[in-house]
Amino acid sequence: MTDKSPIPEDRIPVIVGIGEIVDRPQEITEGLEPLDLLEQALRRAEADAGAKLLGEVQSLDVVNFLSWRYRDPEKLLAQRLGILPAHCYYGPVGGETPIRYIHEAAKRIARGECNVAAVCGAEAQSTVTKADRAGVKLPWTPFAHDVAEPKRGAAFQKPLAIKLGVFRPVTVYPFYEAASSAHWGQTPHEAMAESGTLWSRYSDAAAQNPNAWLKRRYAAEEITTPTADNRLIAWPYNKLMVANPSVNMGGALLLTSLARARALGIAEQKLVYPLGGASAEDPPDYLVRDQFFESHPQNAVLKAVMDLAGGDGKKFDAIELYSCFPCVPKMARRTLGLSADVQPTVNGGLTFFGAPLNTYMTHAACAMVRRIRGGDKLGLLYGQGGFVTKHHGLVVAKAPPRDALAQETSVQAEADRNKRAVPEFVNEASGKSKVESFTVLYGRGGDVEHGVVMLRTEDAKRTLARIPAGDSTTLVHLLNMDRTPVGSLGEITMAADGVPEWRVA
Incomplete structure (x- = not known):
């Protein structure tokens, strides 16, 4: 038997550059608009790589942003960079999308379709909110009123759910929170304590992250105790248990092939290798799911990424478990077989690092690259969107892959196979x-x-x-x-x- 031939270096994707920007303007009108944040994050990623890459970008993915509306923002960004990428994409809403774009960019490189790829996202919600409250007109690219707002939660939900106010993330995730903790045999008191301890760990990471919006540690009791500043929103969630979208942030990653990275003289210690990942989803109407104590797509995705790590979630040196609400990482860490004392984040979480809406995982990916460069060997990035709806996991590593990047990432069939009968929904009952x-x-x-x-x-x-x-x-x-x-x-x-x-x- 002969060993299989090594993967050609021009078909091995590598992450070579990361860039982040946090904007805290003194004056409202000095705030940077999302396009500025995107451009600056990309230029910082290029500087981080230490090689001129932006002029070579053939694949550009821009994460959907909601704080400002543009007509064709991906094209406006490409113009600013002076490039005409063959793949130039502005995607739909979803917290999992940054991970999907990084994964898809890696696959394009592995197929030989492109040499350099960029993934970026930004939000300026803090400035927009302050400007609205103060009645200040922002000197930005004019708001594109004729561009339709993207479809979000309410667009997919039943009229009764909308009438009762359970059509936004903060009012829907509690259904998973209550059902899962009951399924695990926890009292509500025990479930709340687990959430507080977990969220305190996210705040620990944010306190050490120079890019975080809230850079301080919160004790578990501070997080779970309602106060005037930490008001209850929807049981069991207080303000400190939910995402904080009022931030101004941009993040970007640059990928190329190992051959191109070496030709450009990019330092070996900068290189981080995507090994593969998986995706699956549920219907957007949450009321047509079989139950609420687990997510079949989440399970299928996490089991697939565990297989890439040798079938054991404990093999990951660093993980980022999506953290819009506590039930998501609580379910995920059980599927991964990780103990209650897990450190669930490298970045700080959507409450404390901040939640630039769909693009939090762009920043988490940057933080993960820093961790792998710093000596960790294997990392897991798990993103999620909708109401526990869309899931994407990606494994990244310090060492080059032994096998070519797998091109099929959907584990939808596995997720659907585990689905039980869905009860008929009725609007009237007695x-x-x-x-x-x-x-x-x-x-x-x-x-x-x-x-x-x-x-x-x-x-x-x-x-x-x-x-x-x-x-x-x-x-x-x-x-x-x-x-x-x-x-x-x-x-x-x-x-x-x-x-x-x-x-x-």
Whole structure:
């Protein structure tokens, strides 16, 4: 038997440059617009690589941004850089997209379709919000009012979910939070303690990251205790447990082939190798999923990346588990077989590092490159988008790959194979029912607006129902910290406005 021939160096993709910018202007009008942030991040990535690469970019991916609207931002950016890339793409909304773009760029290099690829993203939401509040006109590229806003959460949800206010991430992820912790046999008190400890670890990483928006450590109790500054939004989430989008940030990565990197004299210690990854997704309407205590696409993606690490999640020296809400890394670390004392981030998390909306994982990838350059051998980047909807994992390493980069990354068939029967959703119901999951929504002043329960009816159908703020008995039952209400029984009645209401038995 002969050894298989080595992979040609011009077909081995490498990450060679990373660049980040954080903009904290003294005056609102001095704030940089997203296009400026993108350009500066790319120029910093080129400087980091130590070689003239931007003029050679043949593949440019720009992560979707929401703080400002442009017509064809990817083309505007290419013009600024003086390039005409064959692949020039501005993508859809999704927190997993930076990882997907890095992975796809690596595959283009591996196929010989391009020599140099760039992936970048930016947001300037902090400046935009301040300008709106102050009534200040920003001296930026004119806002493209005729460009449609991208489709987001509410566009895919059922009318009853919208009527009850459970169509935004902060009001939907609690369904996974309650269902998963009940499935693991935790009391709500234990689940909250796990979230606080985990989030405190994200804040630890942010405190040490010069690019983080909130650079201080938060104790677990600080994170989980509601206060005027840390108000409850949707049970069990306080402000310090959710993403913080009010930031100004840009991030970029440059990739090339090993052959080109060596020809340009890029230092070997700068090179980080993508080894492969996986993707899968669920339907965007969260109410057509079989259950809420685990995510089949997440499981399939994480098992695939574990296989790349020899079938063991503990082989990763560094990991970044997406952190829009605690349930996501809590589910992920269990699938990866990692213990409760895991360090889940190299970057700092969407609460503390900051959440430049879809592009957080661009920054996490930059942080991971620094970690691998610093001596870690194997890293995992796991991004997620929607309502536990879209998932992408990517493995990066210090050493070159033994095998060519696999071109098929979808593990959708595996995710779908594990899906059980989905209950029929009904808008009207009455009689006995069982709690599948729940949340309670709060106003800005800290008062309960209403509770929302996801229910299974006696004939095994699914519905949503309201608990009015005046039903203190049912609300006390839902918010009991010693015993989960998941699985408890009650009665559905139809209210005068045509919305189901639920009362505990």
